[in-house]
Amino acid sequence: MYCDFCGIKLSYNVKYCRHCGRQLRDRSGDTQPLPVIDDAFLNNTKGQVLGSEPWYKWSFKKKTLVNGSKVRKILYYLFSLTTIAALLYILATFKTIKEYQTLIAIAGGLFAIYIWWKR
Numbered sequence: 755m756y757c758d759f760c761g762i763k764l765s766y767n768v769k770y771c772r773h774c775g776r777q778l779r780d781r782s783g784d785t786q787p788l789p790v791i792d793d794a795f796l797n798n799t800k801g802q803v804l805g806s807e808p809w810y811k812w813s814f815k816k817k818t819l820v821n822g823s824k825v826r827k828i829l830y831y832l833f834s835l836t837t838i839a840a841l842l843y844i845l846a847t848f849k850t851i852k853e854y855q856t857l858i859a860i861a862g863g864l865f866a867i868y869i870w871w872k873r
Contacts, residue, residue, distance in 0.1 A: 837864060 755764045757771040
């Protein structure tokens with residue numbers, strides 16, 4: 755027997771979960787039979803639910819950089835290269851742990867912005 759809420763394995767005759775504390779459903783009241791699904795039902799709904807083509811042939815739009823303009827792309831790449839060069843210079847010349855921590859914080863922030871931009 756397993757908890758309906760957290761999925762932890764439980765003893766047979768318990769009314770409450772030992773892990774999450776929630777009250778379990780009474781299994782004796784659950785006596786309704788499961789619905790029978792035959793081939794005719796599956797064949798009738800298959801075309802309506804799945805569509806006319808398989809999932810691997812679906813086409814998705816590719817995301818482009820802001821409006822796809824070449825000037826913005828060039829500025830984006832120029833900014834990226836400048837930032838990487840500055841971070842490498844700082845990494846090569848840092849003298850204290852505080853400078854290193856600041857560098858890592860800046861690099862992490864820029865990486866988060868990059869991931870957000872590319873989503």
